[in-house]
Amino acid sequence: MANDAAILDEFKSVKAEGVAVDASKKVRVGIIGTGWIADAHRRAYLKQPDVEIVAGADLIPGKAEAFFKKYEKDGLDCSKIKTHYADHKEMLEDKSLALDCVSVCTYNRTHAVCTIDALNAGVHVLLEKPMCVTIEEAVEICRAEKASGKVLSIGFQPRFDENMQMIGKICRSGVLGQIYYIQTGGGRRQGIPFPYGTTFIEDQTAGLGALGDIGCYSLDCVLNAIGYPKPLTVSGYKSAFFGQNPEYAGYVNSGHTDYAAKFSVDDFAAAFVRLEGGIVLDFRIAWAMHLDSPGETIIMGTKGSLRVPATECWNGTFDKPMKLYQNVGGQDVCTEIPLVRSSGSLFDKKIRTFLDASKLGLPAPVPSSQIIYNQAILDGIARSAMAGKEVEIEIPEI
Numbered sequence: 001m002a003n004d005a006a007i008l009d010e011f012k013s014v015k016a017e018g019v020a021v022d023a024s025k026k027v028r029v030g031i032i033g034t035g036w037i038a039d040a041h042r043r044a045y046l047k048q049p050d051v052e053i054v055a056g057a058d059l060i061p062g063k064a065e066a067f068f069k070k071y072e073k074d075g076l077d078c079s080k081i082k083t084h085y086a087d088h089k090e091m092l093e094d095k096s097l098a099l100d101c102v103s104v105c106t107y108n109r110t111h112a113v114c115t116i117d118a119l120n121a122g123v124h125v126l127l128e129k130p131m132c133v134t135i136e137e138a139v140e141i142c143r144a145e146k147a148s149g150k151v152l153s154i155g156f157q158p159r160f161d162e163n164m165q166m167i168g169k170i171c172r173s174g175v176l177g178q179i180y181y182i183q184t185g186g187g188r189r190q191g192i193p194f195p196y197g198t199t200f201i202e203d204q205t206a207g208l209g210a211l212g213d214i215g216c217y218s219l220d221c222v223l224n225a226i227g228y229p230k231p232l233t234v235s236g237y238k239s240a241f242f243g244q245n246p247e248y249a250g251y252v253n254s255g256h257t258d259y260a261a262k263f264s265v266d267d268f269a270a271a272f273v274r275l276e277g278g279i280v281l282d283f284r285i286a287w288a289m290h291l292d293s294p295g296e297t298i299i300m301g302t303k304g305s306l307r308v309p310a311t312e313c314w315n316g317t318f319d320k321p322m323k324l325y326q327n328v329g330g331q332d333v334c335t336e337i338p339l340v341r342s343s344g345s346l347f348d349k350k351i352r353t354f355l356d357a358s359k360l361g362l363p364a365p366v367p368s369s370q371i372i373y374n375q376a377i378l379d380g381i382a383r384s385a386m387a388g389k390e391v392e393i394e395i396p397e398i
Ligand SMILES: NC(=O)c1ccc[n+]([C@@H]2O[C@H](COP(=O)([O-])OP(=O)(O)OC[C@H]3O[C@@H](n4cnc5c(N)ncnc54)[C@H](O)[C@@H]3O)[C@@H](O)[C@H]2O)c1
Pocket: 032, 033, 034, 035, 036, 037, 038, 057, 058, 059, 060, 063, 086, 087, 088, 089, 105, 106, 107, 108, 110, 114, 128, 129, 130, 155, 156, 157, 196, 199, 200, 212, 213
């Protein structure tokens, strides 16, 4: 195995960006949807010296209030946080809040309405992934963003992992030549998520299953690395053999066999996607399967190929080195790319970069102009699976 310092040196150029935080004026933040992931947003915001959380809203009466009360023991002054709203709209209409930013932490089906209403109210938005459920919603979100002039960033925290960023550095360096084939995906053996109920597994709240929960991360990992080429066609497949089976071990072990009847999204999906630039993408994602992993990520190019170890893409990193394959001077060589131990929480970086973009007028750290292509693929897989044949991807003008 070659460990050629010259090859590795090519990827050392990009440094972590950092902006000095001015805490003299507090950013006034509201949280829409106070469920599971909102907790990570709350914790990350509370670490920032320039943030005041002023409001929270949830459809379930009393949920937002209880959500903040848990933090009183750590010194959070809940008397300053308003939570009496029936939904996101009431919170956005409360002008006394003078909101600067919101996190949209609702289930997928209400991502679009909450984000559009917040942008229309003149508020910067950090929207949890996936962007939404359908491509039509994504287009409406982008139009609202454009009209508002506000920052909209989508919550893909693995973007801030240095090993993930290295994939992009390698692709951009040209060392792979012309990229023509990508295989990516991920999954778990028994990983249908129902930590706090059924919002992830019911169509009326989630809209997308494994595709929207973890598939969007796998797609973002490779599409971001190669500059998000436009998707052109998709041949997709979806199934729900595990989620709809009351004998699925995850249900049996947790005593939730009744969830099988509620399960109305995908637990597995696969697709063959043609991208602009003559690239094809072979993709699969699973919440449950009789397999340890559905494979590594590989990026094949005319001058070199990259193998990224099977990764829990949703957690943002991998634990074995990537390998770069080339032919140098007639010799087939393989270079191990040393793993970087990222410092700091990826979630904190997601929140901090969003705040910096909102305060300083910087571009969104994870822009909708890219993620709309991610959404178009998710939407294309759903349409193609339904039609039983390949479909074209058409994205209207924003
Ligand atoms: N980035 C990550 O690591 C990560 C991890 C988990 C979940 N997520 C994403 O976060 C989102 C939420 O997931 P969750 O597990 O927290 O869901 P959840 O069901 O626990 O919480 C969602 C909450 O939103 C509320 N809600 C829905 N519509 C609303 C509205 N219009 N106004 C006010 N409240 C509303 C619901 O009542 C619910 O309490 C999902 O889209 C999911 O994909 C991201």
